[in-house]
Amino acid sequence: MIERLEQLRERYSELNKLIMDPDLPKDQKRYREVMQEHSHLTETMEAYDAFKETVAGIEDATSLLEDETDASMKEMAREELSELEGKRDGIEKQLRVLLVPKDPMDAKNAIMEIRAGTGGDEAALFASDLYRMYNRHAESHGWKIEVLNSNPTEIGGFKEIVFSVNGKQAFGELKYESGVHRVQRVPETESGGRIHTSAVTVAVLPEAEDTDVQVNQEDLRIDVYRSSGPGGQSVNTTDSAVRITHIPTGLVVTCQDEKSQIKNKAKALRVLKARLYEMEANRRHEEEAAARRSQIGSGDRSERIRTYNFPQNRFTDHRINLTLYKLDSILQGELDEAIETLKITDSEAYLRDS
Secondary structure, eight states: OHHHHHHHHHHHHHHHHHTTOTTGGGSHHHHHHHHHHHHHHHHHHHHHHHHHHHHHHHHHHHHHHHHOOOHHHHHHHHHHHHHHHHHHHHHHHHHHHHTSOOOGGGGSOEEEEEEEOTTHHHHHHHHHHHHHHHHHHHHHTTOEEEEEEEEEOTTSOEEEEEEEEESTTHHHHHGGGOEEEEEEEOOTTOTTOOOEEEEEEEEEEEOOOTTTOOOOGGGEEEEEEOOBOGGGOBOOSSOOEEEEEETTTTEEEEEOSSSOHHHHHHHHHHHHHHHHHHHHHHHHHHHTHHHHHTSSSOOOTTSEEEEEETTTTEEEETTTTEEESOHHHHTTTOOHHHHHHHHHHHHHHHHHHO
């Protein structure tokens, strides 16, 4: 790790010279690339400097502990050593994450799709629970959520809900949520107190920008129809709901949340572009099989990744064997511990395989 960090130190020096070049801003694409790389390496170098300073402090405290004869001074040195070793371990974990090459998609906004799977009404209710969990998590990070499409049930659940998450590193933080989320709990309608198991699928897509995906109008079939609510209940009396079919791939996206046909079409196009972008990203990932093997899970929405056990207040992430007995807090949006553990494990796998 140290050898790699010293190499990055040299690159950082080169970038510092590059950004002083008055001609650099003339090439805006190159300018953005250099500034992004410099920003990332600045964070890495600051962590590396803190790591070296902490290691030096450990060496000093160790020498003092070995040479000092005064009991009170030895105790102070021992306490300082313990504190510095904890700090060193924390910075080392941070450095391992920072050393993994940044996926350019991580900085993008995210589009999340939550769908009720096996379990009927209970699965739809849990889909609603997950939506609230992500909503609260987004609020704690200062991200903004916008519902793009939803299919609610009469008892307060969702057969499907699609929404965007706009904010710094939204996709990079949430991408590990793709997969099957299993819930074990006693439904309110269950008089015998039996635990039921249901499942919900979550897909997380990087939101495509206009320059990422080109969609030809002739490749689209756009149908409009009257939107409906839970149980087929009519929502409005105009044909405002939109269904877009991408003819080359067969992808179909619907949107009926807005009363305006124009707004529904714009939202549906955002989701379609995200799905097309994901398809292209998956194709590239297949070509980079070695890099893909180092990732935590495949991001496949058919892979069971989590179990939420309500009677035991237990949250389990099966990919990293992480079990936390604070499901109530996690459902309030406190996902940071799980996500950080996933990121660290992913980074360690990359460094081990690279």
